[in-house]
Amino acid sequence: MPTLTSITIYPLKSCAGLPLARATVEPLGLQHDRRWMAVRPDGSFLTGRELPALVRVRAVPGPSGLHLSAPDMPGLEVPLPPAGAPRLDITIWKDTCSAARTHADADRWLSEYLGQPVLLVHVDERMQRRVDPTYATPEDHVGFADGFPLLLISEASLADLNQRLAHPVPMARFRPNLVVDGCAAFAEDGWKRLRIGTVELTGVKLCARCVLTTVDPETARADPRQEPLRTLATYRRVSSRNGVMFGQNVTVQRPGEIRVGDAVEILE
Missing domain, CATH: 2.40.33.20 (PK beta-barrel domain-like)
Known part of the structure; x- marks a missing residue:
C-alpha cells in the first residue's frame, strides 16, 4: 500500500x-496553504511565473498572522486582517472574487523586494471561490x-x-x-x-x-x-x-x- x-x-x-x-x-x-497572495494594484494575481523571485520568499504562518523573510530583506510580521478590513476584487485566471487587504507594511515590503507595486491579500471567511x-x-x-x-x-x-x-x-x-x-x-x-x-x-x-x-x-x-x-x-x-x-x-x-x-x- x-x-x-x-x-x-x-x-x-x-x-x-x-x-x-x-x-x-x-x-x-491544507491549513494555511496558499491563504495569502501578492497581486498588482488592479487585483490581478502575481506568481513565480512572471516574478521568479517569489520562490525565495519564506512565509511562515502563525496564530496571529504571517512572518515574511527573503534574501537581503528584513523579516516582517504581518498581522491577520481584522474582520472589517478593506477588501479588493482580485482575479486568478478566470475567477474573480473579493479578498481582504492586509497591512500597508506588507505591501511596501513585497513591493521593495519584487521591484514593482504589489499588494498582499488574504483568504478570509468572506471570500468564496468555487472549484x-x-x-x-x-x-x-x-x-x-x-x-x-x-x-x-x-x-x-x-x-x-x-x-x-x-x-x-x-x-x-x-x-x-x-x-x-x-x-x-x-x-x-x-x-x-x-x-x-x-x-x-x-x-x-x-x-x-x-x-x-x-x-x-x-x-x-x-x-x-x-x-x-x-x-x-x-x-x-x-x-x-x-x-x-x-x-x-x-x-x-x-x-x-x-x-x-x-x-x-x-x-x-
Missing part, C-alpha cells in the same frame, strides 16, 4: 515550500491555489522523469502538497478516491504544468534548456490544448488530520 512521505504548504502563493510532519486538511486544502464545476461539485471551494485544493505526486513519477533528464530535478520544482511512495510511476493519474489518515480525497484532474517547473527554487533562476518541461512534453502531453501533465489535482471530501507515514488507501 502506498504511504505518505511528504506534506508541504506554500502559505504565500508561489513562495518557498514549508515541509510539515503533520497537517490539518480543511475543505480549502471549476467541470471537475468538482458546487460545494468544492479553493483559496489562492491555481484551481484545486491539493496537488499529489508520487515519488515513482519523479524517478521516472529523472531517468530521462541529464540533470535530475527535486520534487520541489513541482510544488506538490502531498507526495506518496510505494506505487508505480503515474499510478496517481488513475486514483479517483483515496483515504489518508482520517481524510478522504477525490482525484479530479491531472495537473497541467507550466514554466514555473523550470525555475530553481533555491536560486530563482530558470533553466535555459526549459527542463524538465521540455522532456515532460515528449511523453506526458495529453493534447496541445490541455498541456503537459504531471501530478493529480484533488478535492477534499472529508477533512481531518494527516501525518507523514500514513497509509494511502486507494478506494477507487
